[in-house]
Amino acid sequence: MLFGRKALSGLTLMVLLPLIAAPRAHALPTAVISLFAGAAYDQETGESSPARGTVGLQVAYGSLVATSVVDCGFPWEPSLRMAADLSVLDVDAVRLVAVSGLSLRRYGSTALEAGFRLGAHAEIGPRNIAFSGAVGLSYLSTTYTAINDTLADWNPWARVGVLARPVAQAEIELDMATDSPLSLWARTSFELRGAWEFPSAVRLAGLVAIHYGDFFTLTACVDGFEARLECFLPLTGTSK
Amino acid sequence: MRSLRALLLLGAVLLCVSSCRYGLDELFGRPSPVDERVADQSIPAPVAPLVADPANYVFIATADTHFGATEDPTNAASFRALVSSQGASFVVIAGDLVETGIAAEYARFTAWTASLGVPVYVTAGNHDLYNEGWTSYRSTLGRSAYSFTVGGRSFYFVDSGNGTVGQAQLDMLRASFLNDANPKVIVSHYPLYDGPDALYYRLTDTAERAALIDLYANGHVELLLEGHRHVTHETILGSMDEWLCSSLVGAAGKGSCVIVTVSGGQIVSVVPTTY
Numbered sequence: 001m002l003f004g005r006k007a008l009s010g011l012t013l014m015v016l017l018p019l020i021a022a023p024r025a026h027a028l029p030t031a032v033i034s035l036f037a038g039a040a041y042d043q044e045t046g047e048s049s050p051a052r053g054t055v056g057l058q059v060a061y062g063s064l065v066a067t068s069v070v071d072c073g074f075p076w077e078p079s080l081r082m083a084a085d086l087s088v089l090d091v092d093a094v095r096l097v098a099v100s101g102l103s104l105r106r107y108g109s110t111a112l113e114a115g116f117r118l119g120a121h122a123e124i125g126p127r128n129i130a131f132s133g134a135v136g137l138s139y140l141s142t143t144y145t146a147i148n149d150t151l152a153d154w155n156p157w158a159r160v161g162v163l164a165r166p167v168a169q170a171e172i173e174l175d176m177a178t179d180s181p182l183s184l185w186a187r188t189s190f191e192l193r194g195a196w197e198f199p200s201a202v203r204l205a206g207l208v209a210i211h212y213g214d215f216f217t218l219t220a221c222v223d224g225f226e227a228r229l230e231c232f233l234p235l236t237g238t239s240k
Numbered sequence: 241m242r243s244l245r246a247l248l249l250l251g252a253v254l255l256c257v258s259s260c261r262y263g264l265d266e267l268f269g270r271p272s273p274v275d276e277r278v279a280d281q282s283i284p285a286p287v288a289p290l291v292a293d294p295a296n297y298v299f300i301a302t303a304d305t306h307f308g309a310t311e312d313p314t315n316a317a318s319f320r321a322l323v324s325s326q327g328a329s330f331v332v333i334a335g336d337l338v339e340t341g342i343a344a345e346y347a348r349f350t351a352w353t354a355s356l357g358v359p360v361y362v363t364a365g366n367h368d369l370y371n372e373g374w375t376s377y378r379s380t381l382g383r384s385a386y387s388f389t390v391g392g393r394s395f396y397f398v399d400s401g402n403g404t405v406g407q408a409q410l411d412m413l414r415a416s417f418l419n420d421a422n423p424k425v426i427v428s429h430y431p432l433y434d435g436p437d438a439l440y441y442r443l444t445d446t447a448e449r450a451a452l453i454d455l456y457a458n459g460h461v462e463l464l465l466e467g468h469r470h471v472t473h474e475t476i477l478g479s480m481d482e483w484l485c486s487s488l489v490g491a492a493g494k495g496s497c498v499i500v501t502v503s504g505g506q507i508v509s510v511v512p513t514t515y
Contacts, residue, residue, distance in 0.1 A: 044447055044448070045405060045407045045410055045447065045448040045451070046407075046410060046448035046449070046450060046451030046452070048451075107450040107451075110450045110451065110454040111450040111453070113446065140446070142450070144453045144478075146453055146456075147453060147457045147477050147478025147479070147480070148478060149477065149478050151433055151436070151477075152436040153446075154436055154437055154439075155439065156439070178440075187444060187445060211445075213274075213402045213403035213406075213444070214366065214402060214403025214430075214444065217366045218263070218264070218267060218370065219270065219369065219401065219402050219403050220266055220268055221269070221270060221273045221274060221403065221406075222269060222273075223274075223404045223406060223445070224445070
């Protein structure tokens with residue numbers, strides 16, 4: 001019950017924080033608030049809801065980007081994530097971002113998971129093509145209905161890849177990740193992400209990923225596939 | 241600086257050589273993934289052990305025997321002596337039976353199991369699948385996923401050799417559990433949980449873990465016997481007792497296993513033992 005209250009408080013915080021930030025951002029011309037929605041297909045063992053819908057809010061204010069997203073499988077496997085990314089260094093050849101996030105996920109009626117993650121993401125190289133990498137630590141606390149118990153997990157995570165911006169409107173990233181910040185699953189994944197921003201400032205972002213049951217012990221079995229497409233609609237401000 | 245470069249080069253070469261031994265050409269996809277292995281019903285299932293008194297018996301669980309092609313693990317002979325001294329009715333081994341999956345290793349492993357004098361029941365680990373190891377496993381050991389009953393207790397061997405049980409096996413387990421009200425023992429290679437700091441050496445898909453914990457806890461699973469980490473470790477998961485069984489490899493006299501005693505139809509003790 002105590003965990004349930006904490007989870008509800010976290011849920012409320014995640015939903016409200018971007019909304020609380022919005023009025024302040026509205027008063028400042030440099031802020032960009034975007035609403036986004038999308039669809040996903042995420043097929044993995046034990047996954048009861050591969051078809052998923054997402055809706056979220058993103059606030060970009062100076063060097064800070066805060067995102068809240070509800071990601072719900074059908075019929076009922078919701079997750080909710082909030083991320084805050086703070087750019088701490090942006091020079092010609094090096095870009096460094098501190099990343100953090102909170103998450104909640106329900107696995108049907110079987111489990112409720114809450115967690116947080118902290119880490120750093122770095123780009124090294126010219127802006128049009130650079131090596132990218134990230135490392136961090138995540139914590140999950142999952143309450144399982146059947147055993148009436150809460151289990152904890154500490155997971156270091158990392159990703160390494162290449163990020164390209166061949167033209168100003170486009171961003172493409174190819175990654176190998178041990179724990180995908182996009183999907184919450186503690187997996188070894190190969191991901192291709194891309195985004196395109198139209199002249200109207202509407203942005204399309206997509207992800208295609210394959211997940212391995214275990215990769216680093218050379219066991220090599222693809223047991224999951226994920227595809228996502230999201231459309232960002234700027235409500236205030238402009239990124240240009 | 242030059243010595244650092246040389247060290248890095250040496251490390252890269254060693255990594256490459258050691259990886260090649262494990263079939264690096266299959267890095268992005270081993271043949272016969274778990275969904276295919278468990279769906280092949282043409283493979284014979286092992287026969288259930290004939291236990292003199294199904295309400296009172298002892299069995300021994302170990303894991304990670306890692307048999308090589310040219311020599312037995314250090315503690316193979318002393319394990320044989322332990323089986324005899326404990327009067328075990330059968331032995332279960334939770335995967336990584338051989339080191340690199342080649343036929344010569346399986347031949348050595350089966351010669352050893354035959355010498356134990358009691359039935360041996362196994363399931364697949366990641367090492368067993370290297371170098372198309374499933375071909376040898378299948379022909380020498382049979383199915384990697386199966387079940388049998390001793391007295392009023394069911395034993396399920398779950399194939400987690402790819403680091404996942406897979407959707408097909410999960411569905412098969414769900415169907416089997418519907419028609420099996422017995423208390424159950426699960427034997428699998430990858431740990432289901434193993435505590436908050438087990439990191440990567442367990443089933444890593446949180447959705448799969450949620451499904452398995454739900455299935456096992458509601459399906460009267462009382463004991464989980466696992467391997468992979470080469471340690472002996474107990475974790476309580478509600479009414480389920482999760483035991484990691486240690487390895488046969490390592491220093492002489494440092495072999496470890498767990499001895500399970502069933503008395504009056506109940507599991508009365510699970511005792512880690514060094515031999």
